[in-house]
Amino acid sequence: MLLAFDTATPFVTVALHDGERVVAEYVSTDSMKHGEMLAPGIAAVLARAEASSRDVTAIAVGVGPGPFTGLRVGLVTARTMALALGIGVYGVCSLDVLAAEAMDAGHDDFLIATDARRKEVYLASYASRHRVGGPEVVKPADVATDQLVIGRGALMYPEAFPNSAGPEHPDAAVLADVVVRERFELLDPDPLYLRRPDAVETAARKAPGGEVPA
Amino acid sequence: MSRATSEPLVLGIETSCDETGIGVVRGHTLLADAVASSVEEHARFGGVVPEVASRAHLEAMVPTLERACETAGIALTDVDAIAVTSGPGLAGALLVGVAAAKALAISLEKPLYGVNHLAAHVAVDQLEHGALPDPCLALLVSGGHSSLLRVDDVTRSVTPLGATIDDAAGEAFDKVARLLGLPFPGGPHIDRVAREGNAVFFDFPRGLTARKDLERHRFDFSFSGLKTAVARWVEAREASGEPVPVADVAAAFQEAVVDVLTRKAVDAAVDQGIEDILIGGGVAANSRLRFVATERANAKGIRVRVPRPGLCTDNGAMVAALGAEMVARGRAPSALDLPADSSMPVDQILS
Ligand SMILES: [Zn+2]
Numbered sequence: 001m002l003l004a005f006d007t008a009t010p011f012v013t014v015a016l017h018d019g020e021r022v023v024a025e026y027v028s029t030d031s032m033k034h035g036e037m038l039a040p041g042i043a044a045v046l047a048r049a050e051a052s053s054r055d056v057t058a059i060a061v062g063v064g065p066g067p068f069t070g071l072r073v074g075l076v077t078a079r080t081m082a083l084a085l086g087i088g089v090y091g092v093c094s095l096d097v098l099a100a101e102a103m104d105a106g107h108d109d110f111l112i113a114t115d116a117r118r119k120e121v122y123l124a125s126y127a128s129r130h131r132v133g134g135p136e137v138v139k140p141a142d143v144a145t146d147q148l149v150i151g152r153g154a155l156m157y158p159e160a161f162p163n164s165a166g167p168e169h170p171d172a173a174v175l176a177d178v179v180v181r182e183r184f185e186l187l188d189p190d191p192l193y194l195r196r197p198d199a200v201e202t203a204a205r206k207a208p209g210g211e212v213p214a
Numbered sequence: 215m216s217r218a219t220s221e222p223l224v225l226g227i228e229t230s231c232d233e234t235g236i237g238v239v240r241g242h243t244l245l246a247d248a249v250a251s252s253v254e255e256h257a258r259f260g261g262v263v264p265e266v267a268s269r270a271h272l273e274a275m276v277p278t279l280e281r282a283c284e285t286a287g288i289a290l291t292d293v294d295a296i297a298v299t300s301g302p303g304l305a306g307a308l309l310v311g312v313a314a315a316k317a318l319a320i321s322l323e324k325p326l327y328g329v330n331h332l333a334a335h336v337a338v339d340q341l342e343h344g345a346l347p348d349p350c351l352a353l354l355v356s357g358g359h360s361s362l363l364r365v366d367d368v369t370r371s372v373t374p375l376g377a378t379i380d381d382a383a384g385e386a387f388d389k390v391a392r393l394l395g396l397p398f399p400g401g402p403h404i405d406r407v408a409r410e411g412n413a414v415f416f417d418f419p420r421g422l423t424a425r426k427d428l429e430r431h432r433f434d435f436s437f438s439g440l441k442t443a444v445a446r447w448v449e450a451r452e453a454s455g456e457p458v459p460v461a462d463v464a465a466a467f468q469e470a471v472v473d474v475l476t477r478k479a480v481d482a483a484v485d486q487g488i489e490d491i492l493i494g495g496g497v498a499a500n501s502r503l504r505f506v507a508t509e510r511a512n513a514k515g516i517r518v519r520v521p522r523p524g525l526c527t528d529n530g531a532m533v534a535a536l537g538a539e540m541v542a543r544g545r546a547p548s549a550l551d552l553p554a555d556s557s558m559p560v561d562q563i564l565s
Pocket of ligand 1: 331335356358495496527528
């Protein structure tokens, strides 16, 4: 069975796929509680499918882009479970998961935008069932468009994205389908941070005059 | 079954600051203590940058787990329980370790213990000196903590007696080292340089030791005034164009810190009628602290236990050691929704 989860948004989504179809799903109710909700979510889908962790034969994980803290919960969980169970792990760009769902709804040319905080969005563009641009982190005003934009980031900035639609967040059931049917490029489970850490280098203080013991 | 193999095999994960630590213990026996540090990535920022530390924990987790298992000669599936630091510490950093621990608990179907980092600093000494005496007085000093604790049972009864009211002792070491042009982290460099210096060259202030302070803060610490006093002294010296005697300043600063720490620890032990002092945390690696603490405690008939330096700094072995004690004493494991608690109180040992 394929265990799939994504933590690149404020919510946690988990699904268990038996190769044919999704057999159990979990979506967290509290936002920003990735650390608390992912493991119980995994336990819940396994219990619902009357499966044990030993029945899991592969893992699919959303690699973002997404706010860092939550994103890492998903990635470290995927990597560690893969090590402990001796199974493989497949990463998928979280925006591709939303795009797959948009395609299933009949869309062809569109953009995906999710919330990057700090008044920015993570953006990628799709045409003919492929990602053709992004993901990148941008200010909505700098990329304003009349084109269809899907995702939470589109709904948050109606002035820049007047033609917006849901779904807002990636769904692990679709993530599982993306991996099972290889609908997008499968990646290593490495985080797409797209931003450098906030940190200011401090100029090294020169040694004060006088003896500096070795 | 022999006693050795009937003791619980516990894997511990520590990610509260900048060290990714994975330890493996069986009872009181240390089997592996793998540590990956991101300290060099922080050096150019003059302190630990939380996001840099968190990213490094994610990258180091699997390789460090593999290294610990290899060293211990075990497979992950052999493990009886998983322990992890659930707090206190940097929120984002803790979260990586807690998530990894949960992933192991789910995959291996083994109990999970989310434990307090400070109690783990105490428990680690069992790996070196055997069972802890009950009660004992713990002096924990590092870049993140400066605490005096009464430990009646390291798995469920730790009482704070005093703590720093401003900077941690290790922080003062880092700041003074920087002032003297010594590398980060400052502790080991001050210790080394101070050996060539004159500790009574200048009498830097001892925080919270005046009679009026002792009424309210008998077992508390303050290192902010000391740090400022050293800074003023060095600046005045530089302004006058005279060379700064780095070794002497380091020695006099270190003496002020060590004097206050040891005086208050011995006073607390005497006050509580406790005959064993345990020193832990990164600053416990300081050679002068070990020497003065032992000398002063012995004069009062009090024994001092200090784990070797490698076990004093943050590591996974200490978390595994506390986890093993939780299993041995039959404590109930944590739930899978266990949070990472950056400000976990010291008297909450298991979450
Ligand atoms: Zn510590």
